[in-house]
Amino acid sequence: MRIVSTAEITANEEVASQIFLLTIFEPLIAQSAMPGQFCMIAAMPHGQTTDPLLKRPLSIHSVHNGVLSFLYRRIGHGTTLLSQRKTGECLELIGPLGQGFDLTNDNYVLVGGGMGIAPILFAAEDLYARNKKTVVVLGARNAAELPERVLRPFKAASHALYLLTEDGSLGKKGLVTDDLAEVLQQQKTDAILACGPLPMLSAVNSLAEEFGVSCQVSLEAHMACGIGACLGCALKARDGGYLHVCKDGPVVNARLVHWDL
């Protein structure tokens, strides 16, 4: 069920340089949201201005007591305006949108790289609460991108948490795929859930194929509508057609994606 709502910001804090944690009280969306789904969120308070015209897609990071949280990086016009929003202001949002993760197996490895860690927390919290094996591998450029504030809920919602940074300033120096390969060698895994940049997802898919493990990836594409109307979010599919990320995804079976980047 897709809900269009105007809802109140309960916090919007910079938790690391250029990275913000936004929380919005919206019990109806919170109640129906599934891990891996996203919302289209206006960057300016309802009714104030038409700039920017388009809402921005953000993955649902977590859901607690009717409050939705979103972890986002300030990169352009929309996210800059969003980062300036204050507690108590009301924003229009639409959600929950798209296809979420299939969480029906028992043994999971969840992999998040960069801002791709955002939807991974919601999936980890759901799996861990239902006593499913939840191993999480997170990667970032450096320690500053993975502050304790962001890591704490992952620690609480995983049986094992592997951290990697490109410069070695936190956890092991390397890429998420380094530890993913080790985990897949060591323990029974039914499914991998991954979100991050396309090259990372492609490498995760290669490992999944090598180890014969099913793999779901959360994809990103530029989105105008977020609801399947503009066809602007197309990515090449393996069968020669296209996947529309907002409607067929953002979470898709990795086998459906054309990985020739």
Ligand SMILES: Cc1cc2nc3c(=O)[nH]c(=O)nc-3n(C[C@H](O)[C@H](O)[C@H](O)COP(=O)(O)OP(=O)(O)OC[C@H]3O[C@@H](n4cnc5c(N)ncnc54)[C@H](O)[C@@H]3O)c2cc1C
């Ligand atoms: C399903 C989905 C979930 C996402 N979840 C998150 C998240 O949890 N945290 C996070 O930090 N980012 C997330 N993103 C990326 C985020 O939507 C973009 O960073 C954001 O839209 C940039 O907007 P901007 O106005 O600041 O940037 P600008 O570059 O000024 O944006 C211009 C236009 O391009 C679009 N755009 C730019 N970059 C992207 C992008 N990477 N993906 C989609 N549209 C883009 C914008 O929506 C806007 O319409 C997600 C993207 C998708 C598709």
Ligand code: FES
């Ligand atoms: S964003 Fe419009 S169809 Fe996907």
